[in-house]
Amino acid sequence: MSWRKDKDKDDGRAERGYHHGNLKEALLQAALDLISKKGPAGFTFADAARMAGVSPAAPYRHFRDRDELIASIAQRGFEQFESVLTQAWDDGRPDTVTAFERVGKAYLAFAREEPAFYSAMFESGLPPDANPTLMAASERAFAIIRAAAERLAALAPPGQPRPPAMMMALHIWAMSHGIASLFGRGDAARRKLPMSPEELLEAEVLIYLRGLGFPTDRQAEAAAPAGPWGKPR
């Protein structure tokens, strides 16, 4: 279908024929580069074409307009996000709490390692209801967190009232997103911190779970009487 798949990682400007062969992909890549450098607003259609080494009219063969390209990126971002979260959750292995925290860390890792995807997903200002496919992808990603919360809620100690899984999922999402936005991004906008974003999130989640009545002592709290914020130094 496409020719010279093996040579499209260079700038694409030199020694290619009349047909690019993989332009759609190249444009998406170029857009990701530009977004990660200048934010979703700084990205221009013409720039992406230039970066891919084609004329400014070429992108119109593949995307109706700029917004459609950004939506494509957000879409792909949510799919990748979902996959990353699914892997991290690993169906709750080895135990629910551990897996749950791994999901939080995966969230932060994604925001840091894929700032362009993250921007397109959460900061592009696309109206979420205007694009059902995109919204569905977003909801599939959230469903992972929600499923994890569901499993966790089912483990609630008998004495405690069982917390609503939906609420837990929203809380976890907000914690992760808050820390990622304020402290954990790859770009220069992050603020100085006395601890890593990962540690900050882990402590927050542990305190939260404890507040719900979950035992968070899987690593022998009794032996080392430290709070969730680490051992006293």
Add this chain to the structure above:
Amino acid sequence: MSWRKDKDKDDGRAERGYHHGNLKEALLQAALDLISKKGPAGFTFADAARMAGVSPAAPYRHFRDRDELIASIAQRGFEQFESVLTQAWDDGRPDTVTAFERVGKAYLAFAREEPAFYSAMFESGLPPDANPTLMAASERAFAIIRAAAERLAALAPPGQPRPPAMMMALHIWAMSHGIASLFGRGDAARRKLPMSPEELLEAEVLIYLRGLGFPTDRQAEAAAPAGPWGKPR
């Protein structure tokens, strides 16, 4: 110093003399309007001038460039934010936990009611270290949250290890910012929710505080054995 202070709330286009009299203020207001409509990236210098009813060259008498105007807005936003949080905190009256939660609600209210300020403060992409005045204003606002956390930490029950106030402050900030960003903004980007952002945040903070060992039963938990997420229906 300025003339016709009383008449600068209209569009400013009609029946004013050669001198605007209050252009700096009018430009800031125009920028706020534009940002709240189109986001910090959609705002243009020329547009602000047009909205204020002056020629495109006029703003240069008051701001070096576009970035300086946005920084001014962010600065003012942080000052207003600090004032709002200070009022909400009210030096911990009537009790620390109540006041603490009021701070969280004030945070959400600010994000919702002043989306333009909020955008300029947290999403404009200005390098935070490039502008010491701005960073100082930001830190003064955070200091309110931090001071509140400090007071709360001092109330830790004797049995519990005392949580680091800085960490608590960062957690609270991240919770508030996460919920505000995802669900609580005035614009169209917010998502559907089974409960209000305020309720969501209040529950989250209560669970968190309980996880730290604070008694959160100031409204008679014993009498109504409900979780922090409300009474069972």
Add this chain to the structure above:
DNA sequence: TGTACATCAGTGAACGCGCGTTCACTGATGTAC
């Protein structure tokens, strides 16, 4: 109180630029026979 003058805060025309988008076109590719 009046006048001369420095300063301030605007004007408006012009510039170069890059963007998004369109158009008729053309080279390359795939396929039917």
Add this chain to the structure above:
DNA sequence: TGTACATCAGTGAACGCGCGTTCACTGATGTAC
């Protein structure tokens, strides 16, 4: 295997537009005397 032709995926020139920024300018204001 070769040829004719439809379709695909680009070109490149052009357009109108709005932006940021500059410049010499000028009307309004405030102040010294």
